Amino acid sequence: MNLTCALCGHGCDSVPHLSFQCKYSHKFWSSIKGMFYMDQTGDDMHQNNNIKSVMSKIGTAACVYNVWHERNMRLFQDKYIDEITLIKMVKEEIKWKLLSLNVKKSDAVIQT
Ligand SMILES: [Zn+2]
Secondary structure: OOOEOOOOOOOEOOHHHHHHHOHHHHHHHHHHOOOOOOOOOOHHHHOOOOHHHHHHHHHHHHHHHHHHHHHHHHHHHOOOOOHHHHHHHHHHHHHHHHHOOOOOOOHHHHHO
């Protein structure tokens, strides 16, 4: 069994590699995290109903799922999506999830 990362072709296929070392994952996360407040920290990010916190959670879940899905598609079905195309697909997916939310109109929501 090949233990090389299916996404970048370097490093060991492992959760730490995918999370912290993989060039494919890094490029993917770098392109998305700022748009959906996934790089934010602080008190307002710990409030469950805060719109930025909700956006961060939806964005993080979509990114983790899609990176893992792309890895599995490459390993088990020999199908590939380049990171630019995957980034566009995930941004659309997150956008549609956010548009389906039923949120109260508040200053924070309007500003976000
Ligand atoms: Zn990798």
